[in-house]
Amino acid sequence: MTTMKSHHPISTTLRPTLAVGAALAATGLMAAPPPGQLLSSMCSQCHGTNGLAVSGFESISGKSATEMYKTLLEMSQRRPENIMDLQARAYTPEQLRLIANYLATLPPAGSETLNK
Amino acid sequence: MNANRRDFIKMAGFASASWALPKAVSAATTAPHVLVIGGGFGGATVAKYLKLWGGNIDVTLIDRDASHYACILSNLVVTGALPMSRIQLGYTNLQTKRGVNFAQGEALSVDPMAKEVTVKIGSDYFAYSYDKLVLAPGIEFINPAGNYNASLTPHAWKAGPQTLLLKNQLSAMTKGQTFVMTIPKSPYRCPPGPYERACSVADYLKRKKSGAKIIVLDANASIQAEPVNFGNAFSKTYKGVLTYIPNAAVVSVDSSAKSIVTSQGTFKSAVLNVIPNQRAGQIVTNAGLVNDPTGKWALVNPLSYASTLYPDIHILGDSQGTGQPKSGHMANSQAKVCANAIIRAFNGEAPDPSPVTSSACFSPITATTAAWLTASFQYDPTTKAMKRVEASFAEAPQPTSDGMQQMFHWADNIFADSFG
Numbered sequence: 001m002t003t004m005k006s007h008h009p010i011s012t013t014l015r016p017t018l019a020v021g022a023a024l025a026a027t028g029l030m031a032a033p034p035p036g037q038l039l040s041s042m043c044s045q046c047h048g049t050n051g052l053a054v055s056g057f058e059s060i061s062g063k064s065a066t067e068m069y070k071t072l073l074e075m076s077q078r079r080p081e082n083i084m085d086l087q088a089r090a091y092t093p094e095q096l097r098l099i100a101n102y103l104a105t106l107p108p109a110g111s112e113t114l115n116k
Numbered sequence: 117m118n119a120n121r122r123d124f125i126k127m128a129g130f131a132s133a134s135w136a137l138p139k140a141v142s143a144a145t146t147a148p149h150v151l152v153i154g155g156g157f158g159g160a161t162v163a164k165y166l167k168l169w170g171g172n173i174d175v176t177l178i179d180r181d182a183s184h185y186a187c188i189l190s191n192l193v194v195t196g197a198l199p200m201s202r203i204q205l206g207y208t209n210l211q212t213k214r215g216v217n218f219a220q221g222e223a224l225s226v227d228p229m230a231k232e233v234t235v236k237i238g239s240d241y242f243a244y245s246y247d248k249l250v251l252a253p254g255i256e257f258i259n260p261a262g263n264y265n266a267s268l269t270p271h272a273w274k275a276g277p278q279t280l281l282l283k284n285q286l287s288a289m290t291k292g293q294t295f296v297m298t299i300p301k302s303p304y305r306c307p308p309g310p311y312e313r314a315c316s317v318a319d320y321l322k323r324k325k326s327g328a329k330i331i332v333l334d335a336n337a338s339i340q341a342e343p344v345n346f347g348n349a350f351s352k353t354y355k356g357v358l359t360y361i362p363n364a365a366v367v368s369v370d371s372s373a374k375s376i377v378t379s380q381g382t383f384k385s386a387v388l389n390v391i392p393n394q395r396a397g398q399i400v401t402n403a404g405l406v407n408d409p410t411g412k413w414a415l416v417n418p419l420s421y422a423s424t425l426y427p428d429i430h431i432l433g434d435s436q437g438t439g440q441p442k443s444g445h446m447a448n449s450q451a452k453v454c455a456n457a458i459i460r461a462f463n464g465e466a467p468d469p470s471p472v473t474s475s476a477c478f479s480p481i482t483a484t485t486a487a488w489l490t491a492s493f494q495y496d497p498t499t500k501a502m503k504r505v506e507a508s509f510a511e512a513p514q515p516t517s518d519g520m521q522q523m524f525h526w527a528d529n530i531f532a533d534s535f536g
Contacts, residue, residue: 032463033169033456041165041452042474042492045445045530049168054532056525080510083476083490083522089507090472090492 036102039095043087043103050106062108069100147174148462151233151246153223153399155179155207157186158252158433158447161534163216165455173462176217176244178235183207184535185275187306188444189527191316192480194272194283203275205535213536223253226403228426248458250421251405251414252433252447253397255305258412260392262368262377269371269388272313273305285387286317291327293386296376298366299334300393303413305434305442307341308489310334310391312479315346318354319482329357331385333364333378335393341441342479342511345487349515353482366390396435405431413437418495418502419467420457421450430454438502440493441475448534449473471495473502478523481515486523488512 040051043060047053051061060068073096076088091099152163155177163177183206192198210216221237232243257271272282289295295317299310314332321328332350339346350360364380375384395401395412405414405423414431416423418438421430432454433447440446450473457467476490491509493502512519 032465033459033468037169038452038456038468039472042449042472044533045448045474045476046526048529049164049533049536053525053529054536055528056521057529081513083488083512086490086508086510087474087476087492090474090494090505095470095472 034102034105036098036100039091040099040102042090043099051103052107052109059109060103061106062111063104065100065104068103069097072096072100147172148247149174149176149245150248150250150458151244152177152250152252153233154252154254154397154433155181155184155218156252156254156433156447157444157530157534158254158451159250160184160205160207160210161448161451162250162252162430162432162455164210164214164534165452166458167214167216169455170459170462173459174217175215176219177207177210178219178221178223178233178244179207180220180222181276182220185279186444186527186531187273187275187309188530189523190272190275190279191309191313193275193279194286194313195316195320196283196287197483200280203279205531207535209536223399224402226251226399226429228403228429231428246428248428248430248461250430250432250454250458251397251400251403251435252431252451253399253435255394255434255442256396256398256401257392258395260366260369260390262370263372264369264390264392265371267371269369269374269390271391272389273309273391273394282387282389286320289321289325289328289386291325293325293328294383295321295328295330295387295389296383296385297330297332297389298364298376298378298391299332299336299340300391301335301365302340303439303442304391304394306477307441307443308346308477308479311339311341311346311349312481313389314358314360315349315354315479315481318349318358319480322354322357323483329359330354331383332358332360333366333376333380333383334360334362335365337362342487342489345479345481345511345515349481366392394434396431396437400431400435403429405429408437410437417467418500419453419469419471420461421454422457430458440473440502441491443475443477444534445477445530446473446475448530449475451534469495469497474508476526478519478526480520480523484517484520485515486519487515488519488522 047060053059075085152159163175166175186203207218221235224234232245270278270281272278364378367377369376374388416436421432423429432450434442453471474492478488480486489511496503
């Protein structure tokens with residue numbers, strides 16, 4: 001690879017990867033994206049990367065998948081009053097389920113020593 | 117792995133380098149390399165998420181500037197409500213926290229066969245090779261006819277020095293004077309943006325330069341986003357201060373005289389904020405990737421943002437022509453779809469068949485209230501295009517102070533999601 005980086009290291013990640021990612025990296029393959037990861041990343045512009053908000057809005061990671069799904073479904077069905085009701089309408093119920101399930105696997109707010 | 121051993125390109129005026137490529141290093145690394153050109157919301161987000169999701173991928177981000185200035189909140193910098201530092205987004209976190217390699221330089225040309233991009237850094241030229249290339253350079257302006265000079269009649273449609281230029285001109289206005297602004301023909305960067313600017317300026321003039329006025333010359337036939345909120349602002353909130361003139365096509369601009377000829381008349385003013393019509397960023401044009409019917413934007417596969425011409429070159433954000441609105445929030449969404457698709461491609465897999473992209477935007481209407489707009493898109497396999505989910509598309513019922521608070525929360529979170 002001939003990237004000329006006279007003042008940048010050629011080495012790849014500067015932070016330790018997750019154990020799974022590292023194991024797969026060793027074999028030359030990357031971890032396949034988990035279902036719901038891409039969909040729920042559309043929430044991050046307001047709710048933060050990995051569902052950890054930096055300001056104002058709720059963090060949405062590490063909560064009960066059932067409760068999250070119920071909330072999102074409700075928002076998508078009730079008379080729209082705020083921006084979340086409209087955001088929830090972007091997705092099919094199946095997609096909301098995938099989002100809720102994936103967000104539930106992420107470390108909740110307050111445990112930010114992980115995945116930093 | 118790309119084992120390209122070509123020497124770096126020597127261009128006229130380039131002094132020969134005193135260092136050679138360390139071959140040992142290029143042989144040692146086996147990670148695929150993604151080169152990202154453009155460090156705005158699109159480029160920064162794709163660089164970050166490739167590292168976050170992809171693990172063993174080498175990512176290099178190139179931008180012309182040492183840090184990015186966000187257009188988001190920039191109208192409040194123009195009115196003096198916020199300092200420039202509020203919208204300054206550095207690349208430090210992407211490097212130290214996410215492992216992205218960053219270089220400040222200008223990408224000049226792309227060689228899709230050799231899979232190399234020529235980048236000018238300082239006074240030197242380098243060839244950066246890639247396995248996948250992402251171009252996210254934003255917009256380029258189509259300058260109006262006449263004696264047009266953005267240093268005299270700023271657009272402030274790329275934040276940074278232009279923002280300060282317009283801010284200084286606005287604050288120097290006296291009460292009898294007029295601020296004239298133009299709104300470009302759709303599609304352009306940030307559909308609600310120009311109307312937001314009009315409101316921010318009108319509010320400022322009303323509070324600080326009583327007697328001064330603003331004339332809004334819109335090339336479009338009507339308000340392009342949030343027609344109710346902006347329509348009410350124009351006709352009621354700013355009645356007497358703001359005049360809105362639709363169907364005003366720009367004929368020519370004399371930046372020195374601060375005068376403009378349009379299809380709706382000639383105007384001369386103390387401040388002339390021409391926001392020109394727009395097209396894809398220059399590097400996209402240089403690379404021969406502009407191929408939409410209007411000759412302005414690059415066509416891509418919405419499942420991956422790969423160019424319809426070259427499968428290893430992705431174009432996202434303002435420059436691409438899928439018909440989705442051009443905004444930082446949307447570029448962030450597209451970047452995630454693109455990162456996901458590139459990772460899958462490195463794994464030999466097809467892209468996610470059902471991506472969703474989302475756009476949301478909060479706009480100040482007065483000094484204390486803001487409205488919002490949102491729209492989301494689903495992939496339609498019949499048309500192979502992103503289709504707006506109509507049920508998800510709406511503007512705020514009215515501007516509120518809650519909306520203003522939410523605006524700042526949104527800005528903080530999207531800044532961190534893209535650059536943090």
